Amino acid sequence: MELMPYIVEERKDTGLYNAKLGIWLFLSSEVMLFGALFSSYVLLRTGAAHWPQGSSILNVPMGAFNTVVLIASSVSMVFAWAALKENKFGKFKFNLGITILLALTFLVVKSFEYGAKFEHHMYPKTNTFLAIYFTLTALHALHVIGGIIVNSYFWGPGSKMWQTDPQRFTNRIEIAGIYWHFVDLVWIFLFPVLYLL
Amino acid sequence: MSHSHEDPRRLSFWRKYIFATDHKIIGLQYGITSLFFLLFGFCLMLLMRWQLAYPGEPIPWIGKFLGESRAPGGIMLPEFYNELGAMHGTIMVFLGVVPLVFGAFGNYFVPLQIGAPDMAFPKLNMTSYWLFFIGGVVMLASFFLPGGAANSGWTAYPPLADIAPIGQTFWLIGMVFLINSSLLGAINFIATVFQLRAEGMTFMRLPFFVWAQLVTAFLLLLAFPPLEAAGVMQLLDRVAHTSFFLPSGLVVSGEPLPESGGGSVLLWQHLFWFLGHPEVYVLILPAMGIVAEIIANNIRKPLWGYKSMVYSVIFLGFMSFIVWAHHMYLTGMGTAISAFFQTTTMIISIPSVIILTCLFLSLWGGSIRFNIPMLFALSFLPMFGIGGLTGLPLGLAAPDIHLHDTYYVIAHFHYVVAPGTIFALFAGIYYWFPKVTGRKMSEVLGHIHFWPSLFLMNCIFMPMFVQGLAGVSRRLYDGGQQYAHAQATLPLNEMSSICAWLLGLFQLPFIFNLIWSMLKGKKVASDNPWEATTLEWATPTPPGHGNFVKVPKVYRGPYEYSVPGAAKDFTPQDQERV
Numbered sequence: 001m002e003l004m005p006y007i008v009e010e011r012k013d014t015g016l017y018n019a020k021l022g023i024w025l026f027l028s029s030e031v032m033l034f035g036a037l038f039s040s041y042v043l044l045r046t047g048a049a050h051w052p053q054g055s056s057i058l059n060v061p062m063g064a065f066n067t068v069v070l071i072a073s074s075v076s077m078v079f080a081w082a083a084l085k086e087n088k089f090g091k092f093k094f095n096l097g098i099t100i101l102l103a104l105t106f107l108v109v110k111s112f113e114y115g116a117k118f119e120h121h122m123y124p125k126t127n128t129f130l131a132i133y134f135t136l137t138a139l140h141a142l143h144v145i146g147g148i149i150v151n152s153y154f155w156g157p158g159s160k161m162w163q164t165d166p167q168r169f170t171n172r173i174e175i176a177g178i179y180w181h182f183v184d185l186v187w188i189f190l191f192p193v194l195y196l197l
Numbered sequence: 198m199s200h201s202h203e204d205p206r207r208l209s210f211w212r213k214y215i216f217a218t219d220h221k222i223i224g225l226q227y228g229i230t231s232l233f234f235l236l237f238g239f240c241l242m243l244l245m246r247w248q249l250a251y252p253g254e255p256i257p258w259i260g261k262f263l264g265e266s267r268a269p270g271g272i273m274l275p276e277f278y279n280e281l282g283a284m285h286g287t288i289m290v291f292l293g294v295v296p297l298v299f300g301a302f303g304n305y306f307v308p309l310q311i312g313a314p315d316m317a318f319p320k321l322n323m324t325s326y327w328l329f330f331i332g333g334v335v336m337l338a339s340f341f342l343p344g345g346a347a348n349s350g351w352t353a354y355p356p357l358a359d360i361a362p363i364g365q366t367f368w369l370i371g372m373v374f375l376i377n378s379s380l381l382g383a384i385n386f387i388a389t390v391f392q393l394r395a396e397g398m399t400f401m402r403l404p405f406f407v408w409a410q411l412v413t414a415f416l417l418l419l420a421f422p423p424l425e426a427a428g429v430m431q432l433l434d435r436v437a438h439t440s441f442f443l444p445s446g447l448v449v450s451g452e453p454l455p456e457s458g459g460g461s462v463l464l465w466q467h468l469f470w471f472l473g474h475p476e477v478y479v480l481i482l483p484a485m486g487i488v489a490e491i492i493a494n495n496i497r498k499p500l501w502g503y504k505s506m507v508y509s510v511i512f513l514g515f516m517s518f519i520v521w522a523h524h525m526y527l528t529g530m531g532t533a534i535s536a537f538f539q540t541t542t543m544i545i546s547i548p549s550v551i552i553l554t555c556l557f558l559s560l561w562g563g564s565i566r567f568n569i570p571m572l573f574a575l576s577f578l579p580m581f582g583i584g585g586l587t588g589l590p591l592g593l594a595a596p597d598i599h600l601h602d603t604y605y606v607i608a609h610f611h612y613v614v615a616p617g618t619i620f621a622l623f624a625g626i627y628y629w630f631p632k633v634t635g636r637k638m639s640e641v642l643g644h645i646h647f648w649p650s651l652f653l654m655n656c657i658f659m660p661m662f663v664q665g666l667a668g669v670s671r672r673l674y675d676g677g678q679q680y681a682h683a684q685a686t687l688p689l690n691e692m693s694s695i696c697a698w699l700l701g702l703f704q705l706p707f708i709f710n711l712i713w714s715m716l717k718g719k720k721v722a723s724d725n726p727w728e729a730t731t732l733e734w735a736t737p738t739p740p741g742h743g744n745f746v747k748v749p750k751v752y753r754g755p756y757e758y759s760v761p762g763a764a765k766d767f768t769p770q771d772q773e774r775v
Contacts, residue, residue, distance in 0.1 A: 033422035
């Protein structure tokens with residue numbers, strides 16, 4: 001038998017190509033992972049004698065800025081994919097580059113936030129609020145780093161595939177985009193829960 | 198993903214057998230590794246059984262090799278007994294049965310049964326095996342740490358697990374590898390079944406084995422991540438001194454713990470059992486799938502109620518997510534919550550009974566062939582039946598007060614998993630061996646393996662029901678010597694132990710049979726020696742790279758045996774309608 005089917009084209013009855021189904025399945029498990037941590041947050045908070053107001057400890061303007069940064073990066077990610085659909089490779093490079101830079105900006109801001117906490121001797125071990133804050137945001141940051149690595153690969157060496165197999169490359173960018181929007185979405189939940197409530 | 202560009206004949210040894218991307222090689226890698234772990238985990242239990250039968254006596258022969266830190270003078274220390282208990286459970290479940298039933302059988306036969314050239318993501322498949330392998334090595338390595346391997350039970354309940362020696366940290370790291378491995382595996386299985394079914398292979402034409410594997414994959418996909426979250430939190434508790442699972446004011450050995458406190462021990466239990474309960478269906482569903490295939494093949498007639506079995510397995514998968522807290526009736530979580538979970542638990546027993554009943558009814562009026570795979574598959578039915586039915590009292594909050602954490606629980610789930618799942622695994626190995634190797638396993642050795650194993654399994658676990666009903670706790674290092682209520686049941690410990698060692702002895706014919714038949718077994722004359730209907734038998738023996746010689750096309754359901762008017766008593770799925 002020949003090549004693996006449905007790498008590029010969609011299967012008729014499912015309407016999906018393999019990797020697209022794969023990424024949705026992966027994200028459903030990610031929902032369960034973050035869902036478990038959010039549930040833990042709820043259980044710890046409802047069981048706690050004292051629970052600090054998030055805004056009294058965390059830097060709300062910095063968090064809000066980071067929210068804007070991530071949403072903007074999601075937009076440029078969509079533009080990158082749309083550019084490939086329009087067959088404009090230069091525009092794709094530009095937009096994916098913006099996405100990566102915005103993601104890096106997010107991490108820089110985040111590291112300043114972490115640094116400020118450590119300066120004030122606020123560590124994960126200080127109390128359960130900080131413990132769950134550091135756990136959730138660090139896990140999210142790991143996902144951001146993962147996204148940066150994947151996007152950088154497609155921006156650099158991985159983009160050669162555009163010459164040989166443009167349809168498949170477009171699919172890859174679509175999948176990286178779906179993942180990236182999820183990372184963005186997690187932050188949109190994290191920010192109000194941790195910073196505002 | 199574009200592996201099939203390469204000619205497999207020109208691949209180097211490393212690419213073909215070690216970092217393989219072919220689902221059949223990966224299946225065999227999983228199979229060999231997990232059989233090794235099964236044997237190893239079984240040996241741990243054989244050591245424990247000595248301590249239970251003859252507490253405080255030096256272990257003969259092996260005792261002096263265990264080292265002064267584990268068994269000074271050959272006498273097992275309580276800490277070492279706890280290590281054995283925790284690691285027996287962990288290894289058997291996460292490194293033995295699941296990788297064998299899902300990683301090995303699923304990998305090898307799901308693509309074949311649906312008519313696919315490979316798994317949907319071959320490189321992911323390879324990654325998944327190697328993550329599993331690393332997880333296993335981390336677990337094994339933990340035995341050599343100061344303080345030994347994890348010793349807080351396979352459930353790793355805090356606060357004990359939070360303050361246990363370093364072995365627990367390794368346990369958590371190992372678990373993270375295993376969880377990510379099964380996550381990648383689950384994605385791959387689901388994508389394969391949805392995307393790579395051959396033309397004509399509709400969902401209601403899938404063999405029941407594929408259905409069982411598909412539901413299992415969903416359970417692994419959605420139930421494991423919460424345990425990963427819990428594992429990360431416990432790791433942070435141990436390494437970064439957070440207090441996720443440490444309540445305020447905890448005093449250990451008379452000293453207050455220097456942690457911030459404010460955590461919840463129940464949180465761990467909720468997250469653990471949110472995985473833990475679907476996990477038991479991960480252990481049992483694929484086993485049911487194997488048994489269904491073998492029974493259909495050896496009764497020479499269609500399975501009775503294929504559709505209701507399929508709907509049952511889907512319903513079972515769904516329900517398994519909302520029964521977890523029946524493991525926690527004694528934690529004081531409240532009667533309202535208990536009432537909810539005992540209701541869902543009673544409901545979930547219904548689809549299991551439907552599947553079992555369908556398999557029993559299928560036997561009616563069949564011309565049954567009693568070959569070795571069929572014997573194992575048939576004995577699965579009553580053994581799983583005993584295991585399942587004895588679970589009902591545990592699922593009700595009131596009787597569970599008495600039975601919780603006693604030997605009754607041990608007997609119950611071992612009936613499900615040992616003479617249940619593991620017998621199904623044996624059945625599967627005997628059944629599919631000819632497809633993988635081109636040779637049949639010896640029938641004589643198979644009988645020597647089967648009959649004593651069936652008898653001894655019951656002799657090991659039946660007494661534990663008695664001990665459990667008497668109230669003997671499951672985690673006692675001396676088997677209950679110090680407890681008045683356990684005195685009458687103490688002789689049963691010796692009986693269970695002797696039978697366990699004999700059971701070990703009677704696995705030797707199987708191991709010998711496996712190796713000998715691979716080299717010298719009787720060659721099969723046809724690609725379909727059992728005269729089966731499903732697609733894996735339409736491949737060459739053993740299947741080459743890409744599996745099928747020509748792209749298969751499916752015209753009928755999975756179990757068209759003894760169709761009236763047909764030329765033979767089996768009609769393969771890829772045989773055209775005329």
